[in-house]
Amino acid sequence: MPKNFEALVEELRFLRKMEEEAKNIIEQAQREAEKMLREAEERASRTSAENEAIIRKLALEIKDEADEKVKAVAKEKEDEFSEERSKLQKRADERADEALKYIINRVLRASSTE
Amino acid sequence: MRWGETEEISESTRKIGNRILRDAREQADKILQEAKKKTDAVIDDTKKTAEEAVLAEEKSLRDRSEEIVKRRSAELEVDEQRRLMNFRSEIVGEVFKKVLEQLEEYTETPEYATTLKALIGEAASTLGGGKLAIQVNSKDRKLLTRKALEELADEVQERAGNETSLELSKETGGQIGGAIVSTVDGAATIDNTFEARIERIRENNQLEIETILFGQS
Numbered sequence: 001m002p003k004n005f006e007a008l009v010e011e012l013r014f015l016r017k018m019e020e021e022a023k024n025i026i027e028q029a030q031r032e033a034e035k036m037l038r039e040a041e042e043r044a045s046r047t048s049a050e051n052e053a054i055i056r057k058l059a060l061e062i063k064d065e066a067d068e069k070v071k072a073v074a075k076e077k078e079d080e081f082s083e084e085r086s087k088l089q090k091r092a093d094e095r096a097d098e099a100l101k102y103i104i105n106r107v108l109r110a111s112s113t114e
Numbered sequence: 115m116r117w118g119e120t121e122e123i124s125e126s127t128r129k130i131g132n133r134i135l136r137d138a139r140e141q142a143d144k145i146l147q148e149a150k151k152k153t154d155a156v157i158d159d160t161k162k163t164a165e166e167a168v169l170a171e172e173k174s175l176r177d178r179s180e181e182i183v184k185r186r187s188a189e190l191e192v193d194e195q196r197r198l199m200n201f202r203s204e205i206v207g208e209v210f211k212k213v214l215e216q217l218e219e220y221t222e223t224p225e226y227a228t229t230l231k232a233l234i235g236e237a238a239s240t241l242g243g244g245k246l247a248i249q250v251n252s253k254d255r256k257l258l259t260r261k262a263l264e265e266l267a268d269e270v271q272e273r274a275g276n277e278t279s280l281e282l283s284k285e286t287g288g289q290i291g292g293a294i295v296s297t298v299d300g301a302a303t304i305d306n307t308f309e310a311r312i313e314r315i316r317e318n319n320q321l322e323i324e325t326i327l328f329g330q331s
Contacts, residue, residue: 006122007122010122010123011122011123011124011127014123014127014128014131015127015130015131015134017131018130018131018132018134018135019134021134021135021138022134022135022137022138023138025135025138025139025141025142026138026141026142026145028142029141029142029143029145029146030145032145032146032149033145033146033148033149034149036146036149036150036152036153037149037152037153037156039153040152040153040156040157041156043156043157043160044156044157044159044160047160047161047164048160048164050164051164051167051168054168055167055168055171055172058168058171058172058175059171059175062172062175062176062179063179065179066179066180066182066183069183070182070183070186070187070190073183073186073187073190074190077190077191077193077194078194080194081194081197081198084198085198085201088198088201088202088205088328089205091327091328091329092205092209092327092328095326095327095328095329096209096212096327098326099209099323099326099327100209100212100213100216102322102323102326103209103210103213103312103315103319103323104213104216104217104220106311106315106319107213107217107308107311107312107315108220108229110229110232110233110235110236110306
């Protein structure tokens with residue numbers, strides 16, 4: 001049944017409205033997509049900053065570990081030194097007379113008296 | 115009744131309208147899926163890059179730290195050895211100090227005169243005899259009488275095969291004991307004082323002395 005002019009206008013308005021809605025749907029999706037991307041970039045930027053903080057913390061931890069190791073070595077060397085010094089002192093105390101005799105004999109032993 | 119559902123809108127037009135909306139939603143979905151892919155990629159890349167950076171930096175920091183620990187440990191080892199060496203030197207120094215003390219006491223004994231003559235004889239023989247001057251300390255001059263010097267000269271002459279005369283130098287030395295023997299023209303001198311002999315022993319027999327004191331190192 002042929003439509004009258006008003007009905008055709010009404011159908012055209014309807015279709016235009018649908019197109020408007022469609023355009024809105026796509027534009028909203030684009031805005032959302034842009035927002036998602038922006039948020040991802042912000043998150044990436046935050047991750048980089050967090051990463052720098054992680055590396056700084058790690059550097060401090062590693063430095064502390066190294067300091068501890070050096071301290072342990074220093075203590076070990078100090079202990080070794082004390083122990084070795086005691087041994088040397090003890091041996092020297094035991095053998096000082098022998099060394100003394102050896103040196104004095106050599107001082108007094110002129111070739112004409114040998 | 116919603117707009118567009120009036121009887122004036124034909125079924126076919128409504129279908130076209132619905133199709134337009136469906137296409138738009140599909141396109142929107144595609145846009146969002148594409149965005150999701152991109153954001154996932156950005157986040158994954160960032161995460162991966164960050165993890166790699168942390169690992170690389172950690173390795174570099176640990177390598178450097180290990181180097182520092184090795185270097186400091188080596189320095190501490192060298193320092194320990196240096197301190198032990200100094201300690202050994204101190205002990206050896208104390209022994210030599212006692213040597214001087216005992217030798218000073220020894221110069222008071224009757225045996226010392228024989229030793230003094232032997233030291234002079236040794237130096238004089240090494241110089242090959244001849245006219246020689248002997249410098250001793252003021253106390254030891256009394257031990258070297260003219261007769262004693264003549265007897266000593268005879269012994270040296272016999273050993274060196276050269277006519278020998280010995281005379282006391284007018285100058286006296288500050289040594290504990292022993293003598294400095296020189297040719298009278300001053301061309302050659304042998305220092306056979308206790309101090310000089312000790313110094314030579316210290317230079318030449320350090321290893322033996324340390325071995326006696328501390329054992330084999």
